[in-house]
Amino acid sequence: MRDIAALKTALEGLKIEDNPALVKQKSRDFFWYSPVLKRELDHVTADLVVSPRSEAEILRVLETCYRHDVPVTVRGTGTGNYGQAMPLAGGVVMNLAEMNRVLKISPGRLVAEPGAILHDIDVAARASSGQEMRMHPSTLKTASIGGFIGGGSGGVGSIRWGGLRDIGNVLRLKVATMEERPRLLELDGWDLQKVCHAYGTNGVITEVEIPLTAAYDWIDVIVGFDSFERAAAYGDDIGNRDGLLLKLVSPIAAPIPQDYFLRHRRFIPDGRHICLVMVAAHALGPLLAVTRRLGGEVLFRSDTAEDTKGLPPAYELSWNHTTLRGLRVDPGITYLQVLYPYPNHLDLVSRVHAHFGDEVLAHLEFVRFDGNITCFGLPIVRFTTEERLDEIMRIHEDMGCVIFNPHRYTLEEGGMKQTDEVQLAFKREADPKGLLNPGKMIGWEKPDFDFGSRRNYLFPGLQPAS
Amino acid sequence: MRDIAALKTALEGLKIEDNPALVKQKSRDFFWYSPVLKRELDHVTADLVVSPRSEAEILRVLETCYRHDVPVTVRGTGTGNYGQAMPLAGGVVMNLAEMNRVLKISPGRLVAEPGAILHDIDVAARASSGQEMRMHPSTLKTASIGGFIGGGSGGVGSIRWGGLRDIGNVLRLKVATMEERPRLLELDGWDLQKVCHAYGTNGVITEVEIPLTAAYDWIDVIVGFDSFERAAAYGDDIGNRDGLLLKLVSPIAAPIPQDYFLRHRRFIPDGRHICLVMVAAHALGPLLAVTRRLGGEVLFRSDTAEDTKGLPPAYELSWNHTTLRGLRVDPGITYLQVLYPYPNHLDLVSRVHAHFGDEVLAHLEFVRFDGNITCFGLPIVRFTTEERLDEIMRIHEDMGCVIFNPHRYTLEEGGMKQTDEVQLAFKREADPKGLLNPGKMIGWEKPDFDFGSRRNYLFPGLQPAS
Numbered sequence: 034m035r036d037i038a039a040l041k042t043a044l045e046g047l048k049i050e051d052n053p054a055l056v057k058q059k060s061r062d063f064f065w066y067s068p069v070l071k072r073e074l075d076h077v078t079a080d081l082v083v084s085p086r087s088e089a090e091i092l093r094v095l096e097t098c099y100r101h102d103v104p105v106t107v108r109g110t111g112t113g114n115y116g117q118a119m120p121l122a123g124g125v126v127m128n129l130a131e132m133n134r135v136l137k138i139s140p141g142r143l144v145a146e147p148g149a150i151l152h153d154i155d156v157a158a159r160a161s162s163g164q165e166m167r168m169h170p171s172t173l174k175t176a177s178i179g180g181f182i183g184g185g186s187g188g189v190g191s192i193r194w195g196g197l198r199d200i201g202n203v204l205r206l207k208v209a210t211m212e213e214r215p216r217l218l219e220l221d222g223w224d225l226q227k228v229c230h231a232y233g234t235n236g237v238i239t240e241v242e243i244p245l246t247a248a249y250d251w252i253d254v255i256v257g258f259d260s261f262e263r264a265a266a267y268g269d270d271i272g273n274r275d276g277l278l279l280k281l282v283s284p285i286a287a288p289i290p291q292d293y294f295l296r297h298r299r300f301i302p303d304g305r306h307i308c309l310v311m312v313a314a315h316a317l318g319p320l321l322a323v324t325r326r327l328g329g330e331v332l333f334r335s336d337t338a339e340d341t342k343g344l345p346p347a348y349e350l351s352w353n354h355t356t357l358r359g360l361r362v363d364p365g366i367t368y369l370q371v372l373y374p375y376p377n378h379l380d381l382v383s384r385v386h387a388h389f390g391d392e393v394l395a396h397l398e399f400v401r402f403d404g405n406i407t408c409f410g411l412p413i414v415r416f417t418t419e420e421r422l423d424e425i426m427r428i429h430e431d432m433g434c435v436i437f438n439p440h441r442y443t444l445e446e447g448g449m450k451q452t453d454e455v456q457l458a459f460k461r462e463a464d465p466k467g468l469l470n471p472g473k474m475i476g477w478e479k480p481d482f483d484f485g486s487r488r489n490y491l492f493p494g495l496q497p498a499s
Numbered sequence: 500m501r502d503i504a505a506l507k508t509a510l511e512g513l514k515i516e517d518n519p520a521l522v523k524q525k526s527r528d529f530f531w532y533s534p535v536l537k538r539e540l541d542h543v544t545a546d547l548v549v550s551p552r553s554e555a556e557i558l559r560v561l562e563t564c565y566r567h568d569v570p571v572t573v574r575g576t577g578t579g580n581y582g583q584a585m586p587l588a589g590g591v592v593m594n595l596a597e598m599n600r601v602l603k604i605s606p607g608r609l610v611a612e613p614g615a616i617l618h619d620i621d622v623a624a625r626a627s628s629g630q631e632m633r634m635h636p637s638t639l640k641t642a643s644i645g646g647f648i649g650g651g652s653g654g655v656g657s658i659r660w661g662g663l664r665d666i667g668n669v670l671r672l673k674v675a676t677m678e679e680r681p682r683l684l685e686l687d688g689w690d691l692q693k694v695c696h697a698y699g700t701n702g703v704i705t706e707v708e709i710p711l712t713a714a715y716d717w718i719d720v721i722v723g724f725d726s727f728e729r730a731a732a733y734g735d736d737i738g739n740r741d742g743l744l745l746k747l748v749s750p751i752a753a754p755i756p757q758d759y760f761l762r763h764r765r766f767i768p769d770g771r772h773i774c775l776v777m778v779a780a781h782a783l784g785p786l787l788a789v790t791r792r793l794g795g796e797v798l799f800r801s802d803t804a805e806d807t808k809g810l811p812p813a814y815e816l817s818w819n820h821t822t823l824r825g826l827r828v829d830p831g832i833t834y835l836q837v838l839y840p841y842p843n844h845l846d847l848v849s850r851v852h853a854h855f856g857d858e859v860l861a862h863l864e865f866v867r868f869d870g871n872i873t874c875f876g877l878p879i880v881r882f883t884t885e886e887r888l889d890e891i892m893r894i895h896e897d898m899g900c901v902i903f904n905p906h907r908y909t910l911e912e913g914g915m916k917q918t919d920e921v922q923l924a925f926k927r928e929a930d931p932k933g934l935l936n937p938g939k940m941i942g943w944e945k946p947d948f949d950f951g952s953r954r955n956y957l958f959p960g961l962q963p964a965s
């Protein structure tokens with residue numbers, strides 16, 4: 034039995050929350066995006082929330098919890114949508130919201146505490162030096178940099194810079210281990226792979242250094258087409274034009290914009306398929322020239338729109354925000370995460386969507402991936418049963434897509450269906466008791482799990498629903 | 500007969516040079532790079548050099564020469580290496596060296612007069628706003644922006660931004676026509692194709708607007724390999740890593756660096772094949788991590804080298820500067836310009852170089868081309884005869900390469916072996932008498948020329964050697 038009372042005493046002086054309602058609130062993320070995760074994780078809650086205000090306090094939490102055998106699940110701002118930040122086995126949620134300072138900005142580089150909000154980082158970088166992050170999730174305004182690196186993958190800007198996984202897109206991390214005497218390690222180069230996108234299962238990021246790029250004025254453009262194929266081909270075309278400085282290229286099939294983009298729908302005629310684009314102001318003219326040649330109709334431009342009051346930026350219609358806007362209108366939908374591999378991505382997109390018809394509505398995000406322009410899909414699925422959802426994913430895979438299953442809370446099932454041996458080895462070293470975010474790395478919990486079985490992993494330590 | 504004396508009178512008040520030695524000097528460019536062009540064009544000279552100091556003076560030169568039926572060949576700084584700026588039929592060389600002001604710098608944009616030296620543009624952009632040009636030829640320090648747009652194609656920075664031909668890499672041009680009443684036209688979007696890389700055959704660029712990007716500190720790195728294949732594969736690998744901010748990636752086969760890079764050769768052991776890299780300071784760590792993994796040996800780093808005095812920057816070892824350094828040591832060499840089409844470029848490079856052995860030494864320049872990373876080649880050729888040179892090019896083509904023949908002075912033969920119909924149509928409009936840089940556009944001079952014949956076009960108006 035865990036002695037939470039003793040732990041509390043040992044943590045005296047730190048900022049602690051144990052009001053069950055508030056603890057539960059800080060034990061949740063956007064897991065409810067998935068009907069599957071909603072069923073499995075809705076009851077999950079921690080025992081305590083601790084909010085360290087310094088690196089020293091982080092180390093004290095880790096050391097104390099280690100001694101008391103209490104799990105620690107790190108939390109940025111809890112916008113992850115696979116239950117990444119949920120304490121499956123209870124224990125402590127370590128909330129990093131208080132550690133949110135931007136520490137240093139120089140040409141091409143920024144150092145921050147892990148809880149810094151991405152939008153604050155961009156504002157600071159722009160104000161001080163005309164720079165900004167290379168990429169951010171569509172949750173720019175709410176997510177933390179530590180959470181993005183620990184649980185995210187890329188997003189707005191990936192059309193130019195690839196993903197977080199690409200070497201160079203994170204420069205350095207300071208990481209605390211959970212040992213008898215927690216250590217602070219400085220990681221760079223390939224070593225960053227140990228903890229990037231590891232869901233905080235093998236270390237706590239206490240400081241980040243990321244690259245910056247030039248902050249230009251970005252203009253939102255919505256381009257309309259009479260078929261989704263043409264919208265997708267347009268996205269592919271502009272993504273491949275090396276002289277166009279773009280930050281977002283998102284083809285979205287009708288009737289998603291008409292039904293779900295409540296503030297923008299007045300710009301988007303019925304039946305029109307769209308491509309959302311963010312383009313640097315000085316690349317707008319060239320983009321419009323290409324758009325005309327490809328027969329796209331400019332439905333909206335943020336630089337000339339008469340009334341943009343109340344309109345969210347285009348990136349808040351993109352990536353997982355597309356699904357979020359759908360869920361607000363129709364809670365009966367869900368979504369997938371698909372990679373259509375280069376070079377047959379456009380053909381694959383066509384075939385997949387012809388196969389499913391209205392059951393799966395297309396939403397693509399063009400990105401650079403290993404040097405090529407290709408697209409991820411975050412299609413909207415009209416949810417019926419979990420069995421059918423699995424079947425839809427299987428059909429995608431059979432047709433040649435790669436699925437990153439957003440209805441699973443483990444690293445492996447949501448990712449490449451195999452354990453990242455580098456991350457596992459680092460967990461052995463940095464978290465010998467397995468107390469960091471338990472249940473998220475199958476390779477640690479159940480090394481002989483058979484990913485080929487297509488059976489869902491269920492963490493035995495998952496706290497029972499009461 | 501042209502009445503040059505009458506023309507001189509009509510041009511009174513303008514800055515005019517008619518000293519034959521000085522005129523001849525300003526009638527030459529780097530045509531002598533090619534043994535073929537050297538033979539054909541060595542005697543070429545203008546009658547007069549006129550150096551306008553304003554747009555109004557440019558218009559006056561054009562109007563006056565039109566009236567007197569005198570050809571006008573525009574000159575930036577004469578670093579073109581296909582005789583682009585040479586007045587084949589004599590007449591006036593319009594030297595734009597006096598029109599060299601940077602007019603305006605704003606986020607992402609720069610406006611300049613055509614004669615502005617590229618290096619001056621970069622210095623001004625960096626000083627005022629931490630920006631720089633997206634790309635420049637290796638002749639950064641000597642070439643003009645008008646000459647780059649009129650006669651160049653890309654270079655340092657093309658690994659990130661593609662070429663000058665890519666929409667977005669030139670934003671706007673102001674162009675003077677050569678008519679009874681010369682007009683000033685503003686071109687943007689697709690219209691830029693009318694005059695970009697048209698050798699000044701259909702208009703005189705009087706003002707340019709180009710995009711800027713962030714100016715970071717660039718570090719030169721020379722990486723060594725024990726085979727050229729590995730150097731080429733390394734270039735391809737790093738070029739495809741979306742998180743690495745690079746500006747130059749140039750694999751060069753031994754013994755080019757050892758024999759020709761006189762100031763750097765002390766860093767480069769015998770037999771070592773190299774890759775020149777320019778990397779942003781904040782991407783150096785990640786680049787070195789990749790380099791280690793790929794087995795590259797770092798032979799030189801400009802940020803840690805003990806003594807960089809007298810060392811040229813890496814970009815002055817690259818692109819056409821590689822050949823220049825070779826020519827200085829061994830005037831018996833020449834070179835080719837090759838495109839190895841994606842995605843089989845590495846294989847093609849291997850096969851081509853295995854075929855030729857020491858007769859053709861490999862030099863690649865990785866670039867973004869239509870969205871993919873591929874490579875141009877500027878191989879060094881041990882010159883024997885013009886027949887053999889043609890044969891070497893034919894073998895390249897037969898193996899699947901595209902050749903941009905640098906031993907021809909026409910747009911078509913140096914390019915895609917067909918007339919650019921857009922440029923030809925614009926010439927009809929903007930230069931009805933055909934007085935702008937005569938002899939460079941076959942489509943104008945001899946519309947029925949058979950490019951399939953593999954016969955060399957000889958401009959009938961080429962002034963006879965005296």
Ligand SMILES: Cc1cc2nc3c(=O)[nH]c(=O)nc-3n(C[C@H](O)[C@H](O)[C@H](O)COP(=O)(O)OP(=O)(O)OC[C@H]3O[C@@H](n4cnc5c(N)ncnc54)[C@H](O)[C@@H]3O)c2cc1C
Nearest residue numbers: 109110111112113177179180183184185186188233238353
């Ligand atoms: C509407 C919506 C849109 C989204 N769009 C995108 C998108 O475009 N791209 C994208 O990649 N993701 C996206 N996401 C997912 C999520 O927003 C991002 O991954 C986000 O960056 C997470 O940040 P956070 O601070 O909320 O992290 P949290 O949810 O708090 O944590 C995420 C994971 O990181 C771990 N973690 C947090 N801080 C640390 C730390 N300091 N050290 C170690 N581990 C840590 C947590 O334990 C957890 O496993 C989206 C989610 C929503 C709901």
Ligand SMILES: Cc1cc2nc3c(=O)[nH]c(=O)nc-3n(C[C@H](O)[C@H](O)[C@H](O)COP(=O)(O)OP(=O)(O)OC[C@H]3O[C@@H](n4cnc5c(N)ncnc54)[C@H](O)[C@@H]3O)c2cc1C
Nearest residue numbers: 575576577578579643645646649650651652654699704819
């Ligand atoms: C060592 C060396 C390295 C080089 N490296 C590169 C390289 O990396 N990339 C590359 O693209 N080129 C390269 N070049 C070719 C050349 O340097 C570039 O094309 C350069 O930009 C030409 O500029 P310039 O001012 O010297 O032009 P010039 O040689 O004076 O003119 C070039 C052409 O443009 C026309 N022109 C000039 N000004 C105008 C104007 N205002 N309006 C209309 N037409 C005009 C001229 O008539 C001529 O046809 C290299 C050449 C050398 C010798």
